[in-house]
Amino acid sequence: MSRLIVVSNRVNPPSDAGQGSAGGLAMALSAALREYSGVWFGWSGETVETFSGQISMQKIGGVTVALVDLEEQDREEYYDGYANRTLWPLFHSRTDLAAYERTFGEGYARVNRRFAQTLAPLIGPDDLVWVHDYHLIPLAAELRALGVANRIGFFLHIPWPGRRQMVTLPQHRQLAESLLAYDLVGFQSRDALDAFGDYVGRELALTMADGQVIHDGRATRIGAFPIGIEGQAFADLAAAPLAQDTLARLRASQAGRKMVVGVDRLDYSKGLEERFLAYEQMLADHADWAERVFLLQIATPSRDTVQTYQEIRARLDAVSGRINGAYATLDWVPIRYVNRAYRRDELAGVYRAAHVGLVTPLRDGMNLVAKEYVAAQDPDDPGVLVLSKFAGAAEQMDAALIVNPFSREEMSEALARALAMDRSERLKRWRRLMDGVLRDDVSAWRDRFVDALRASVSSNETGDMSKTS
Numbered sequence: 001m002s003r004l005i006v007v008s009n010r011v012n013p014p015s016d017a018g019q020g021s022a023g024g025l026a027m028a029l030s031a032a033l034r035e036y037s038g039v040w041f042g043w044s045g046e047t048v049e050t051f052s053g054q055i056s057m058q059k060i061g062g063v064t065v066a067l068v069d070l071e072e073q074d075r076e077e078y079y080d081g082y083a084n085r086t087l088w089p090l091f092h093s094r095t096d097l098a099a100y101e102r103t104f105g106e107g108y109a110r111v112n113r114r115f116a117q118t119l120a121p122l123i124g125p126d127d128l129v130w131v132h133d134y135h136l137i138p139l140a141a142e143l144r145a146l147g148v149a150n151r152i153g154f155f156l157h158i159p160w161p162g163r164r165q166m167v168t169l170p171q172h173r174q175l176a177e178s179l180l181a182y183d184l185v186g187f188q189s190r191d192a193l194d195a196f197g198d199y200v201g202r203e204l205a206l207t208m209a210d211g212q213v214i215h216d217g218r219a220t221r222i223g224a225f226p227i228g229i230e231g232q233a234f235a236d237l238a239a240a241p242l243a244q245d246t247l248a249r250l251r252a253s254q255a256g257r258k259m260v261v262g263v264d265r266l267d268y269s270k271g272l273e274e275r276f277l278a279y280e281q282m283l284a285d286h287a288d289w290a291e292r293v294f295l296l297q298i299a300t301p302s303r304d305t306v307q308t309y310q311e312i313r314a315r316l317d318a319v320s321g322r323i324n325g326a327y328a329t330l331d332w333v334p335i336r337y338v339n340r341a342y343r344r345d346e347l348a349g350v351y352r353a354a355h356v357g358l359v360t361p362l363r364d365g366m367n368l369v370a371k372e373y374v375a376a377q378d379p380d381d382p383g384v385l386v387l388s389k390f391a392g393a394a395e396q397m398d399a400a401l402i403v404n405p406f407s408r409e410e411m412s413e414a415l416a417r418a419l420a421m422d423r424s425e426r427l428k429r430w431r432r433l434m435d436g437v438l439r440d441d442v443s444a445w446r447d448r449f450v451d452a453l454r455a456s457v458s459s460n461e462t463g464d465m466s467k468t469s
Helices: 024-035 072-091 102-122 139-145 172-179 190-203 231-237 241-254 272-285 307-327 344-353 369-375 408-420 423-439 442-455
Strands: 004-010 039-048 055-060 063-071 128-132 152-155 184-187 212-215 218-224 258-265 293-300 335-338 356-359 384-388 401-403
Touching: 004 024, 004 102, 024 039, 024 063, 024 442, 039 072, 039 102, 063 072, 063 102, 072 102, 102 139, 128 139, 128 442, 139 152, 139 172, 152 442, 172 190, 184 190, 184 442, 190 218, 231 344, 231 369, 231 423, 241 258, 241 344, 258 272, 258 344, 258 369, 258 408, 272 293, 272 307, 272 408, 293 344, 307 335, 344 369, 356 369, 356 408, 369 384, 369 423, 384 408, 384 423, 401 408
Parallel strands: 004 039, 004 128, 039 063, 128 152, 152 184, 184 218, 258 293, 258 356, 293 335, 356 384, 384 401
Antiparallel strands: 055 063, 212 218
């Protein structure tokens, strides 16, 4: 029986399902790896003076993991550099923040080559290889150069940029063409799939027909595979002791007020500054909500060594402080702004305590917080989801209040509407949302992708690719 080999920048199988770091994705991939006796390969997060390619094999949570250390220069150029200072802003439509430095590209290519050289000996003849995210786009091309002919799939967790944004990237053609070394490429949303098809047609002069692109005599399947969460498991988590304790503490602190919640990684793509300003607009336009509502914003710090992230944190500190200074009273603070991570069961209690879930990224591949918020709700008295139209989740979750996060007034009015929504409408919207969360869960996503990869034409197989359906 063939194994499944998962490859990602970092390896994160869950050792404790309650920990915040062990989300539904990690548990779904871990379950697949246990089922297929697979291996999860990636960077250890550690750096060494000289790259050796030595692999550390260990078992975590019943999953075999293969870890490799990188050099400090690799971390600076590949991870901090090309991945997070070049591709991340570019793919989130922030070309103004993208840093195009030659050494970054060199480091990115070097690490992908090192990953391939280290990984290739682990791959058996019938193994399926599933590569994840923007850090490792060229990995299949590097593996093919080493003679690996297995079926290799790639899933992009973030958006694919529009064509005019993509062409600002030096050597964009080489990066895009390297995706066509995969047998299957998956995107989060139809919007991202269409953007890739537009780029392929206009820049590479290739046709995406019947869900595939033919390039250099080989066919690559292209599709949208919207990711989900463990819907029922997360709903059950909301009844766990720590979730219930968190719920009770928050309800006591609410003092009869309604709570709006935002839970995000601290990142400019999440639209946190725009969210704060829209909330301020709501308070200005609807004075009757003064002292009757508050916003709890949990923003988990990330990439603290990157200057852009230090700047967004400083701006959010300033904006939240200004709003609180202008509107707070002796016993009410309009924004509770918290910079720390929480366990998943704690978050389930936070979500259930919130009357409104405010999920308004400026650009997002999917955004699983939206689905977690829905799953954690009280089925008899659910809250309302306000969701950005630029989150991939909006394609599946049209029963939410869909907003343009760039419009302060639109978000303000949607927030006021959500706070005032009657129970019958809340129930109707939540039931539609919850049905989708349960149906399109993370296991269904995983199985759809793996089944499609199994069915793809691999480079082991010969024949006229133009006749492949």
